[in-house]
Amino acid sequence: MKFFADTAEVDAIRSLEEAGLIDGVTTNPSLIKKSGRAFRQVVEEICAVTKGPVSAEVTAVNAQAMIDEGQSLAAIANNITVKLPLTVEGLKACRALTRDGVMTNVTLCFSAPQALLAAKAGATFISPFVGRLDDIHTDGMALIQDIRTIYDNYDYKTEVLAASIRTPNHIKECAIAGADVATAPPDVLWRLAEHPLTHSGLDAFLKDWQATGQSVI
Numbered sequence: 001m002k003f004f005a006d007t008a009e010v011d012a013i014r015s016l017e018e019a020g021l022i023d024g025v026t027t028n029p030s031l032i033k034k035s036g037r038a039f040r041q042v043v044e045e046i047c048a049v050t051k052g053p054v055s056a057e058v059t060a061v062n063a064q065a066m067i068d069e070g071q072s073l074a075a076i077a078n079n080i081t082v083k084l085p086l087t088v089e090g091l092k093a094c095r096a097l098t099r100d101g102v103m104t105n106v107t108l109c110f111s112a113p114q115a116l117l118a119a120k121a122g123a124t125f126i127s128p129f130v131g132r133l134d135d136i137h138t139d140g141m142a143l144i145q146d147i148r149t150i151y152d153n154y155d156y157k158t159e160v161l162a163a164s165i166r167t168p169n170h171i172k173e174c175a176i177a178g179a180d181v182a183t184a185p186p187d188v189l190w191r192l193a194e195h196p197l198t199h200s201g202l203d204a205f206l207k208d209w210q211a212t213g214q215s216v217i
């Protein structure tokens, strides 16, 4: 399973990359706004920090304008993945950009039929939003399971990129459901390694070791 950092904060991405915790990055217009920085500058810096796929989202709403924006974004770096909304226009742009060899991430997916259309359009990644479905008392994880089943039934190569991830448990459940990627905020990724019993157990080992007066080297 791959982990992507869902953020536009370059320093946070660099720390995760240096720790070997991430395989790519996803951004969206809201995350760019939160960064308070110029879109293309931030994307260029992110592409230099990680070699993995970096999702940058178009903001046009008709296919040709999306294609134009997507080609412009793809020219920034070879690890750019053009993020397109799951609309009919976005699917048309996905088909065209994929045909041109551009990596695509079809986002704002909330149903299995939507995901099926994205795979048929040749999307590199599909981004079903787990947390936002949970927010409206719908089972977001069931969507991941349904997409995995459908993609396996037809051997679609589109990678399931679970998004709108809010907790380490979301990541565990996505891994069990067979998602290829989970994209999550940095704090969620850092918490994956944390467990109170690990800390207390290590403290006890080190206390006992100190009492022996010995050293390993």
Ligand code: G3P
Binding pocket: 006, 026, 027, 028, 129, 131, 132, 163, 164, 165, 183
């Ligand atoms: O990549 C999509 C993600 O940023 C959305 O997360 O928590 O706003 O639903 P959230």
